[in-house]
Amino acid sequence: MDSFQNVIQFVLNLGAAVFVPALMIIIGLIVRMKVRDAFSAGIILGVAFLGMNIVIGFMIEALTPAAQSLAERTGIGLTILDGGWTSMATLAWAWPLAFLMFPVQLGINALMLILNRTKTLNVDLWNVWGKILTAVLVYGVTQNYYLAFLVAGIQIVVELLLSDANQRQIQELNGIPGVTVSHGMMIFCVFLMPFDWLLKKIPVLRKDMDANALKEKIGIFAENHVMGFIIGGLLGIAAGYDVPKILMLAMQSAAALTLFPMVAKLFMQALSPLSDGISEFMKKKFNNRELFIGLDWPILAGCSEVWVAVVIMVPVTLLFSFILPGNGVLPFAGILNISLCAPALVVTGGNLLRMTILGIITTPVFLYVATFFADTITKLARSTGAISLKPGQEITWSTLEYPVFRFIMAEATKPTVIGLVLVVGWLILLIFYLKVMKKRTRQFEEADAK
Numbered sequence: 001m002d003s004f005q006n007v008i009q010f011v012l013n014l015g016a017a018v019f020v021p022a023l024m025i026i027i028g029l030i031v032r033m034k035v036r037d038a039f040s041a042g043i044i045l046g047v048a049f050l051g052m053n054i055v056i057g058f059m060i061e062a063l064t065p066a067a068q069s070l071a072e073r074t075g076i077g078l079t080i081l082d083g084g085w086t087s088m089a090t091l092a093w094a095w096p097l098a099f100l101m102f103p104v105q106l107g108i109n110a111l112m113l114i115l116n117r118t119k120t121l122n123v124d125l126w127n128v129w130g131k132i133l134t135a136v137l138v139y140g141v142t143q144n145y146y147l148a149f150l151v152a153g154i155q156i157v158v159e160l161l162l163s164d165a166n167q168r169q170i171q172e173l174n175g176i177p178g179v180t181v182s183h184g185m186m187i188f189c190v191f192l193m194p195f196d197w198l199l200k201k202i203p204v205l206r207k208d209m210d211a212n213a214l215k216e217k218i219g220i221f222a223e224n225h226v227m228g229f230i231i232g233g234l235l236g237i238a239a240g241y242d243v244p245k246i247l248m249l250a251m252q253s254a255a256a257l258t259l260f261p262m263v264a265k266l267f268m269q270a271l272s273p274l275s276d277g278i279s280e281f282m283k284k285k286f287n288n289r290e291l292f293i294g295l296d297w298p299i300l301a302g303c304s305e306v307w308v309a310v311v312i313m314v315p316v317t318l319l320f321s322f323i324l325p326g327n328g329v330l331p332f333a334g335i336l337n338i339s340l341c342a343p344a345l346v347v348t349g350g351n352l353l354r355m356t357i358l359g360i361i362t363t364p365v366f367l368y369v370a371t372f373f374a375d376t377i378t379k380l381a382r383s384t385g386a387i388s389l390k391p392g393q394e395i396t397w398s399t400l401e402y403p404v405f406r407f408i409m410a411e412a413t414k415p416t417v418i419g420l421v422l423v424v425g426w427l428i429l430l431i432f433y434l435k436v437m438k439k440r441t442r443q444f445e446e447a448d449a450k
Contacts (some may be wrong), residue, residue: 004429017053020296021046021270023123023394027293028274031281038277041270048266054260060336062232062252063314067335069239070318078321080374082398084333085388091377092132094386097145101132101152108156120163122182122294130184131155137406138413140376147413155184155405158430162186162295165437166346168444173303173350176268178275181342182294187402188343190426191365192358193433196347199354207354227304230259231311238315257307264302271299297342309341309355313363317398320363326370327364331398337366339401349440369403370396373410 019041028038092098107130134155135148142148159182167180175185199205232253236246271293278291300306317331340362344355353432374396381387381395389395400406410427411419 004183015250017046017049019126020049020123022080023125024270024274024293027121027123028277031277033273033277037273041273042328044060044266045270045274048263048270049268049296049298050235051263052260052301055263056336058252059256062256063311064251064332064335066239066249067314067318067332069241070235070315073240073368077332078328079394080371080394081389081393082329082331082333083377083387083395084397085401087333087379087381087395088133088400089129090135091381091386092129092385094384095136095139095380097134097135097149098129098132101135101148104149104153105131105156106339108153109160111213112157112160117284118160118164119167119290120160120180120292120294122163122181124182124294124296127183127296133404134184134409135192136371136380137376140380140412144413151409151413154409155187158187158405159184160265160294161430161434162189163292165434165441167292169346169349169437170300172444173345174264174268174299176271176275177297178279178292179271179299180292180294181297181299181346183297183342184209185297185339186346186399187345187405188339189347190429190433191404192343192347192362193436194429195358195361196354197436199357205357207353209351225258227308228254228311230411231308235311235315253311257304257311260307261302261304264298267299267302267419271295297338300342300345303345303350305350305352305355306338306341306345308352309344309359310336310338312356313337313359316360317363317367319378321367321398324364326371327367328374328394329367329396329398331367334399335399337363337399339399339403340366366399366403369407370398370400372407373400376410444445 024045025042028041029035033041069252102125105122105125109118109120109122111119131152132178135152138151139145139148163180163182163186166186170180171177178181229250233246233250235253236249237438239249241249275293312333317335317337319327321327321331334447337359340359341355344358348354348358374394378389381389387395408419408422412423413419
C-alpha cells in the first residue's frame with residue numbers, strides 16, 4: 001500500500017504540465033502516431049499549460065492588490081480567510097485515503113468505456129484532487145468514509161456524462177475536434193442552464209454577443225487589448241489608485257487579455273494532431289467508434305469571453321461579499337472566478353452578455369457555499385495539520401468549484417430532508433441539461449451537413 005501511495009505522490013509531484021503531456025505522448029504512441037509527432041505534440045501541450053499558468057499568475061498578481069485596496073476602502077470586516085484552490089488541494093491530499101481516488105476514477109472511467117456509457121477518456125488525472133476534496137467535505141460533514149467515496153464516485157460519473165454532452169459545443173468554441181473538458185467545474189453548467197434558458201426568452205439576449213459579434217458592433221472597443229485596458233482602468237479607479245497605478249493596472253489587464261488567446265493557440269497546435277491520430281485509430285480498430293479526450297479547462301482559454309467575464313466579475317464578487325447578509329468570506333485568493341466563467345461560456349455558447357448576467361445571478365451562491373463549508377474546512381485543516389491557521393482563524397475557498405453539487409451532496413448525506421429534496425431537483429436539472437446539449441449537438445451536426 002505504501003509503495004502504491006509513493007507512486008501516486010511521484011506522479012503528483014510531476015505537476016499537470018509534465019504529467020498530462022507525458023500521458024498524451026503515451027496515448028499518441030498507442031494510436032500509432034509517429035514518435036516525433038507524438039513527442040512534439042506532447043511537449044507543446046506542456047508549454048501551453050505552463051504558458052497559461054504564467055499568464056494567469058500575472059493576472060492574479062495584478063488584480064489581487066486592486067481588489068484588496070477596494071475592500072479596504074469599504075471598511076468591511078469579513079473574518080474567514082480565502083485560501084484559494086491551492087490550499088484546498090493541499091487539504092485534499094492530506095486526507096489519509098486520498099491516494100485511493102486514482103484507482104476509483106480510472107476504474108469507473110474504464111468500466112463506462114467498456115459498457116459504452118461514455119465516449120470520454122479522462123486524462124486530466126492530476127485534477128483528481130477535486131474528487132478528493134468533495135469526499136473530504138462529505139466526510140467532514142458525515143464522518144463516513146463510504147458516503148465520501150460514494151459521492152466522489154457519483155461525481156466521476158457526472159463529469160463523464162457532461163464531458164460527452166459538452167464536447168461539440170466546446171469544439172465550436174475552441175475549434176479543436178475530439179477533445180472535451182472533463183474538469184469537475186463543468187458540473188456548474190447544470191445549475192446555470194435553467195437561468196440561461198429563461199434569459200434566452202428575452203429577444204435581445206438571443207442575439208450573437210460573443211467577442212466577434214461585439215467587434216462588428218463597437219469596433220476597436222471590443223478588441224481584447226482595448227477591453228482589458230478599459231476594465232483594468234475602471235478597477236484601478238474603484239480601488240482608489242493614483243493615475244500612474246491606474247494606467248499600469250489598465251496596461252497589465254490589456255496584456256493579460258491579449259496574451260491569453262495567443263497562448264491558447266498552443267493547445268490547438270498540440271491537440272489537433274493527437275485528435276487526428278486517435279480518430280484514425282478508432283476508425284480502424286473499433287468500427288468508427290468516437291473517443292473524446294477529456295482535459296483540463298484551459299483548452300477553453302483562447303475564448304476571449306472567458307477573460308472579459310472573469311475581470312468583470314472581480315468588482316461584482318467584491319460588492320456581493322460586502323452586501324450579502326450572512327456572508328463571512330472576503331474573496332482574494334479566489335478572486336478570478338474561472339469556476340463560474342468557464343461553465344457560463346459553455347452554457348451560453350460564448351454570449352458575453354448572458355455570461356455576465358449569469359455571473360451576477362449566481363455569484364452569491366459561491367460566497368454562501370464557501371461560508372457554509374468554512375467550519376468543516378477549518379476543522380479538517382486543523383485535524384490534518386495540512387494548513388497552518390492562527391487560533392480562532394477560519395478558512396474556506398471563495399469560488400469553490402461546483403458549489404451547488406457539493407452543498408447538495410453534503411446535505412443529502414447528513415441526511416436532511418431538504419438535502420434529499422435538492423438531490424431530486426438537481427437530477428431533474430441534469431436530465432434537462434443533457435437533453436438541451438444533445439439537441440444543440442444535433443443542430444451543429446445538421447449545420448455541418450448543409
